[in-house]
Amino acid sequence: MSDREIMQLYHSGAKEKAFGMLVLSYRERLYWHIRRFTCSHDDTDDLLQDTFAKIWAALPSFREDAQLFTWIYRIATNEALNFLRRKKIRAMVSFEDIRIEMERRIDSDPYFNGDAIQRQLLKAIQKLPPKQRLVFNLRYFEEMKYEQIAEITGITVGSLKASYHHAYNKIKAELEKNF
Amino acid sequence: MPFSVPDGYFDGLQCRIMAKAGSTACGHRSERGRNLPHRLLQTVTAAAMLSAVVAGSLSISSTSRERIRQEEQMLNDAFFYTELMPNDMDILYEESNYGYVADSDLSEEDIIDYLIYSGIPVEELNESDYE
Numbered sequence A: 001m002s003d004r005e006i007m008q009l010y011h012s013g014a015k016e017k018a019f020g021m022l023v024l025s026y027r028e029r030l031y032w033h034i035r036r037f038t039c040s041h042d043d044t045d046d047l048l049q050d051t052f053a054k055i056w057a058a059l060p061s062f063r064e065d066a067q068l069f070t071w072i073y074r075i076a077t078n079e080a081l082n083f084l085r086r087k088k089i090r091a092m093v094s095f096e097d098i099r100i101e102m103e104r105r106i107d108s109d110p111y112f113n114g115d116a117i118q119r120q121l122l123k124a125i126q127k128l129p130p131k132q133r134l135v136f137n138l139r140y141f142e143e144m145k146y147e148q149i150a151e152i153t154g155i156t157v158g159s160l161k162a163s164y165h166h167a168y169n170k171i172k173a174e175l176e177k178n179f
Numbered sequence B: 001m002p003f004s005v006p007d008g009y010f011d012g013l014q015c016r017i018m019a020k021a022g023s024t025a026c027g028h029r030s031e032r033g034r035n036l037p038h039r040l041l042q043t044v045t046a047a048a049m050l051s052a053v054v055a056g057s058l059s060i061s062s063t064s065r066e067r068i069r070q071e072e073q074m075l076n077d078a079f080f081y082t083e084l085m086p087n088d089m090d091i092l093y094e095e096s097n098y099g100y101v102a103d104s105d106l107s108e109e110d111i112i113d114y115l116i117y118s119g120i121p122v123e124e125l126n127e128s129d130y131e
Helices: A003-009 A015-038 A041-061 A068-091 A097-106 A116-126 A130-141 A146-153 A157-178 B009-022 B039-077 B096-100 B109-116
Strands: none
Touching: A003 A015, A003 A068, A015 A041, A015 A068, A015 A116, A015 A130, A015 B009, A041 A068, A041 A157, A068 A097, A068 A130, A097 A116, A116 A130, A116 A157, A130 A146, A130 A157, A146 A157
16 A cells, blocks of 8 residues: 555554555564664664654644655654663763664674674664765665665765765775774 | 674664663563462552552653653753754755766765856865865
């Protein structure tokens, strides 16, 4: 079911059914989007449920001048970034310390089933500044257009291209050091 | 992604999400009551109705408060992009002009050209400005 059909169903009064279709349509995409930030299944599960709860609460105020797709991703991204921020505040640590913890999570994740290069790629991504990491993930893994990423993040296309370019070079250099 | 998820995770996810969001669409009523004697069933029904009347106003106001709280939180939620990802660059020029930058394989020179064209002084062109 397309986003337009989901919203038509919602406005027809079948709100729960429409929300069910929305969850069905976005659950896996948002799961992997959030997991790239948290590097943990349990944290992702919590954040994903919070994200959908917020979407449900905010759907009545959703103005369709934005795309449902980018609006949903914006909420999910906000939840993921808030998670990092809360983690930073709670532990009184820097993003550098969080990065080290994320690398440890990647190493000890029982659900990791990739090879050494993939593990190194994920670690290299964790070394990026938050903006570059977000842009790289959305562009590389989710193959989004810069215009879509700009709508989600509120960052100009030019700045996104520059960020992606730097992220790409840093990751390339990081991988070349190890392979 | 080189990760897996626990078996059946996505199958049960929808009901957990809908329960958390306050939806009853995934609710399952117990079937055991059908086998109880009729009198006991009546008693249970009466007790449930009595409980519902007593607790009704409380739960309704509680649910409403929770929903209002969630909506307020959503509305008041500052998006932390600006805090986590400072974006010092103003909108440089109209979006229709972005097209001249290639979508992939951008070289460092392309980026520099872009920034100069956008009016960024040459002395400010270092990586930290647009990280």
